Amino acid sequence: MLDSQFYHFDCTQFDSTQTKRAISAICLTSPYTFHLLPLSHTFAVCVSPLFFSAFIHLALTHAKKQGSSSAQSTSASRQTKMRPTGDALLKRWHGMLGLSRHSPPSWYRDRLLEELRERRAAETPWQKLSETSDVFFSSSRARYDGFPVRKMPPFIASRHVLVYAHMLAKFTLRWQFYRTAAILCKAPRYDLVREVVNPSKDHKLDAVASRHQIDPVKFKRVCRQMRRVWPLLP
Secondary structure, eight states: OTTOEEEEEEGGGOSOHHHHHHHHHHHHHSTTEEESSTTSSEEEEEESSHHHHHHHHHHHHHHHHHOTTOOHHHHHHHHHHHHHHHHHHHHHHHHHHOOOOOSSTHHHHHHHHHHHHHHHHOOSHHHHHHHHHHHHHHHHHHHHTTOOOSOOOOOOHHHHHHHHHHHHHHHHHHHHHHHHHHHHTTOTTGGGOOOOSOTTOHHHHHHHHHHTTOOHHHHHHHHHHHHTTSOOOO
C-alpha cells in the first residue's frame, strides 16, 4: 500500500484490562494487522495513510494517561490538549481524501440527518458502531468543508477510540478501493477519483463511473471482483 508504515502496539504496557481489550480491538479492526508474537498482546499495524495509525497511537496514549482514577477536572484539561492534535489529524485525513464539496450547504445537514436516523435504527453493537462512525464522518466532513452542521463531541478515549478507528479504516479503505478500481479500468484521470460511497450498491457504482468517464459495465465488473478480496467495513 502507498505510504504505508508499521506501528507497534504492546497492550501489556497498560495496567487497565479494559484498555488492553480496547487496544486489541483497534488493532484487529485493521485488515493489515499482524501478531508479532503468537498469543501475545503485541501487534504490528500497517495502514495507509500515515496519520491513521498516528491518530490511533495518540488516542491510546491519551487513554493511558487518563487512568481510571483521574479527576474530572484533570480529564477535561487533557481532553483540551488532545483536541487540537485530533483536529489537525482529521483535517489532514480529509485533505488526503479530497472529496468534492457540495452545494447547497443544506446537503450536509440532510446527510447528517439521514445518518442519525440510521443510527437510531441500528440494533446490534456492530451496526451501532458502524452507524456512529458514519455520523462522526458526516459531522467532520461538513466541518472540514466549511459547513459545520453539528459540533463534534469532546474526545473521550473510552467512548470514541473504536468509533474513530472504524471511521478512519472504513472510509480510507473505500477511497483506496475506488482508486484501485479506476487504475484497473485504465481511467484517463484515475488520480482524480476520490470516492467513499458504499461500493456494494450498483447504482452508486454507476454514479461514480459517470462522474469520472469510466465505462460503467467494466467498472461494475471490476468492482464486483474486487469486493471478493478487498477488506471493506460496513
